[in-house]
Amino acid sequence: MNYGVAAFPSKKLQDLANSYRKRYDPHYELITPHMTLKGPFEADASTIKDVAAEMQNIAKRQKPFKLHATRVSTFSPVTNTLYFKVEPNAEIAALHEDLHSDFFGGMPKHSFVPHITIGQKLSDTEHADVFAQLKMAGIDHEEVIDRMHLLYQLEDGSWTVYETFRLTGDDQ
Amino acid sequence: MNYGVAAFPSKKLQDLANSYRKRYDPHYELITPHMTLKGPFEADASTIKDVAAEMQNIAKRQKPFKLHATRVSTFSPVTNTLYFKVEPNAEIAALHEDLHSDFFGGMPKHSFVPHITIGQKLSDTEHADVFAQLKMAGIDHEEVIDRMHLLYQLEDGSWTVYETFRLTGDDQ
Numbered sequence: 381m382n383y384g385v386a387a388f389p390s391k392k393l394q395d396l397a398n399s400y401r402k403r404y405d406p407h408y409e410l411i412t413p414h415m416t417l418k419g420p421f422e423a424d425a426s427t428i429k430d431v432a433a434e435m436q437n438i439a440k441r442q443k444p445f446k447l448h449a450t451r452v453s454t455f456s457p458v459t460n461t462l463y464f465k466v467e468p469n470a471e472i473a474a475l476h477e478d479l480h481s482d483f484f485g486g487m488p489k490h491s492f493v494p495h496i497t498i499g500q501k502l503s504d505t506e507h508a509d510v511f512a513q514l515k516m517a518g519i520d521h522e523e524v525i526d527r528m529h530l531l532y533q534l535e536d537g538s539w540t541v542y543e544t545f546r547l548t549g550d551d552q
Numbered sequence: 553m554n555y556g557v558a559a560f561p562s563k564k565l566q567d568l569a570n571s572y573r574k575r576y577d578p579h580y581e582l583i584t585p586h587m588t589l590k591g592p593f594e595a596d597a598s599t600i601k602d603v604a605a606e607m608q609n610i611a612k613r614q615k616p617f618k619l620h621a622t623r624v625s626t627f628s629p630v631t632n633t634l635y636f637k638v639e640p641n642a643e644i645a646a647l648h649e650d651l652h653s654d655f656f657g658g659m660p661k662h663s664f665v666p667h668i669t670i671g672q673k674l675s676d677t678e679h680a681d682v683f684a685q686l687k688m689a690g691i692d693h694e695e696v697i698d699r700m701h702l703l704y705q706l707e708d709g710s711w712t713v714y715e716t717f718r719l720t721g722d723d724q
Contacts, residue, residue, distance in 0.1 A: 381563060391707075395708075398706060402708065532563060535570070538570075541713035544713065
């Protein structure tokens with residue numbers, strides 16, 4: 381079974397992201413707009429209780445973080461993916477690192493770019509057109525995220541929330 | 553903003569429900585398969601913290617419950633909605649009642665029929681056809697649900713999980 385960890389922003393930011401995703405993101409129907417904190421990983425139903433317990437510990441160690449979306453960017457030429465760039469900060473980096481401890485199999489190979497996807501799997505031409513448009517429209521939105529969600533994936537590709545964890549930082 | 557409270561069953565039961573919903577439920581893309589515990593209600597962003605706090609109290613009072621889906625049924629002639637009937641039991645009734653206290657505006661007008669929707673907004677002919685088929689296919693699935701989710705609705709109609717609450721019954 382596939383699991384993942386994500387943060388869902390406020391309704392306002394989700395509605396804005398969806399106004400683009402509706403047209404430009406084929407994953408629009410599978411999950412609401414989110415910032416991935418830990419990409420999809422395999423675990424079976426028995427392991428997940430341990431994962432949830434470890435995430436509970438992380439939630440006690442890690443504090444709420446500022447999500448500041450500052451501009452529209454792209455992962456091109458790696459993939460034709462457009463996103464709201466989220467400014468990295470110490471809290472986000474610490475949370476991401478804690479979600480990639482040895483328990484979770486260690487850090488990912490690629491560096492972490494906090495973002496909210498608004499378009500993907502675009503053709504080269506469409507990618508260039510849409511990026512030019514959305515870069516002009518821009519984004520400047522700031523909010524505080526005080527929770528993270530553990531999700532699992534259904535056979536049709538959609539994601540269901542298993543549990544939420546409030547970031548309290550109580551154990552710091 | 554619209555809020556609601558639901559329980560999401562296991563991946564197995566969700567996958568089964570989705571195999572029908574994909575064809576027969578126009579809300580298929582808006583939310584994954586679920587049992588509604590409290591239908592949509594209005595609250596603004598400031599109130600929701602109080603709602604979440606009250607749900608935390610409820611989660612301490614209420615125990616995990618058995619979800620036993622026993623057959624395919626219909627809300628016809630009221631609406632052409634097909635669903636997995638969930639056997640009522642004391643735990644489900646108590647949880648539902650606690651979610652409709654005076655704090656939440658009291659009990660709903662209609663009696664509570666625990667269910668997981670698998671088809672809706674069908675024409676009369678389609679409803680009759682599909683119901684005949686699915687009644688034959690039937691369902692007999694039992695599991696324990698130990699959590700409930702508070703959700704809110706985005707402008708496009710889709711639902712995002714705000715928070716999960718584990719039913720512990722610790723305060724009983």
